[in-house]
Amino acid sequence: MQALMMTNYGDIKTSLAFQTVPMPVISPTQVLIKAHASSVNPIDYKILRGDFKAFKKIQFPLGIGRDVSGTVVTVGSAVTDFKVGDAVFSRIDDELVGTISDYAVSEAQHTAHKPQSLSHEVAASIPLAGLTALQALVTTANLQAGEKVLIHAGSGGVGTIAIQLAKSLGAFVATTTSTTNVDLLTSLGADQVIDYKQQDYLQQVNDFDVVFDTLGGQYTLDAFKVIKQGGRVVSVSGEVDDTLARELGLNFIIRKLLSFKARKITQAAAQKKATYRMILMNPNGAQLADLGALYEQTKIWPTIDRSYTFANSIEALAYLAQGRAKGKVVITH
Numbered sequence: 001m002q003a004l005m006m007t008n009y010g011d012i013k014t015s016l017a018f019q020t021v022p023m024p025v026i027s028p029t030q031v032l033i034k035a036h037a038s039s040v041n042p043i044d045y046k047i048l049r050g051d052f053k054a055f056k057k058i059q060f061p062l063g064i065g066r067d068v069s070g071t072v073v074t075v076g077s078a079v080t081d082f083k084v085g086d087a088v089f090s091r092i093d094d095e096l097v098g099t100i101s102d103y104a105v106s107e108a109q110h111t112a113h114k115p116q117s118l119s120h121e122v123a124a125s126i127p128l129a130g131l132t133a134l135q136a137l138v139t140t141a142n143l144q145a146g147e148k149v150l151i152h153a154g155s156g157g158v159g160t161i162a163i164q165l166a167k168s169l170g171a172f173v174a175t176t177t178s179t180t181n182v183d184l185l186t187s188l189g190a191d192q193v194i195d196y197k198q199q200d201y202l203q204q205v206n207d208f209d210v211v212f213d214t215l216g217g218q219y220t221l222d223a224f225k226v227i228k229q230g231g232r233v234v235s236v237s238g239e240v241d242d243t244l245a246r247e248l249g250l251n252f253i254i255r256k257l258l259s260f261k262a263r264k265i266t267q268a269a270a271q272k273k274a275t276y277r278m279i280l281m282n283p284n285g286a287q288l289a290d291l292g293a294l295y296e297q298t299k300i301w302p303t304i305d306r307s308y309t310f311a312n313s314i315e316a317l318a319y320l321a322q323g324r325a326k327g328k329v330v331i332t333h
């Protein structure tokens with residue numbers, strides 16, 4: 001089969017190549033999916049450029065891409081929820097990486113039936129970004145109706161879904177973006193759209209229950225200026241907190257180092273009697289099915305910025321890496 005492969009650490013134009021690779025062999029708990037669409041996420045180009053080298057070394061060549069929508073062509077002997085011919089979508093496990101390819105392997109527990117009303121292109125836009133929004137706002141922040149949430153980078157792949165998910169929960173949503181995306185985010189239902197090119201968001205919001213920090217750095221620290229006493233800050237781009245460090249199984253010395261790196265955040269959180277969590281999203285088929293239902297009920301509308309062909313998937317990654325995507329960038333196979 002044909003697959004886009006990472007050939008070494010480097011940049012998008014020089015370290016990716018289409019290769020003919022053997023058909024994957026699945027285990028009893030997995031399904032093999034003929035890919036009809038995939039989508040790209042910042043983690044794809046961040047891994048390629050070596051951002052996570054210190055944590056995990058890559059054996060090249062290695063596939064790229066984590067989101068897929070397609071048709072099941074083989075099921076493992078222990079799989080009961082899926083059969084050959086089913087239309088499915090998935091955020092595949094990191095160990096199985098490679099969805100910008102003719103076929104992809106997914107654990108059955110990470111897979112969900114694709115809602116009939118959604119195209120494969122739309123379904124492929126959902127998994128990683130949608131699960132991130134859900135696990136940040138619902139699983140971690142436990143966002144409630146009537147609460148106020150600030151969502152940074154509302155126009156990104158994660159943000160466009162997070163805004164609509166938070167609205168479907170009944171929250172008041174403020175979000176940050178640049179001038180050109182203000183109308184888009186208003187149309188997605190955001191109650192307060194702050195144009196960071198024109199306004200200092202710190203002057204526009206205060207006493208919030210939750211901040212969803214997708215930007216990291218100073219934004220993480222400043223989240224504690226915006227939340228009320230006892231508020232919650234959930235980050236997907238900030239410093240690793242001790243809960244995540246333990247979940248990752250990091251040893252005591254590394255945990256101490258990380259805790260030192262995060263000390264300003266810990267202090268800011270303590271002053272506000274607030275909680276701080278940094279999360280890494282997890283693949284989850286049941287949650288993906290819940291998200292699919294929200295799209296089917298039109299509580300969430302897909303925001304697809306650009307769609308590329310499989311042959312042009314390197315351009316898809318190059319576009320995403322510019323950091324200006326409005327919603328998701330998808331690939332049709």
Ligand SMILES: NC(=O)c1ccc[n+]([C@@H]2O[C@H](COP(=O)([O-])OP(=O)(O)OC[C@H]3O[C@@H](n4cnc5c(N)ncnc54)[C@H](OP(=O)(O)O)[C@@H]3O)[C@@H](O)[C@H]2O)c1
Nearest residue numbers: 042132153155156157158176178236279280281323324325
């Ligand atoms: N920890 C995890 O499990 C996890 C999971 C998913 C994503 N992430 C991380 O979360 C981040 C967002 O992911 P994504 O998929 O949404 O990325 P993305 O789609 O590439 O985000 C692009 C958007 O970010 C906006 N943006 C950039 N700088 C901004 C700023 N200073 N203020 C407000 N908006 C800004 C841009 O809007 P403008 O053009 O208007 O500036 C653009 O629309 C990435 O760093 C990603 O790696 C982490």
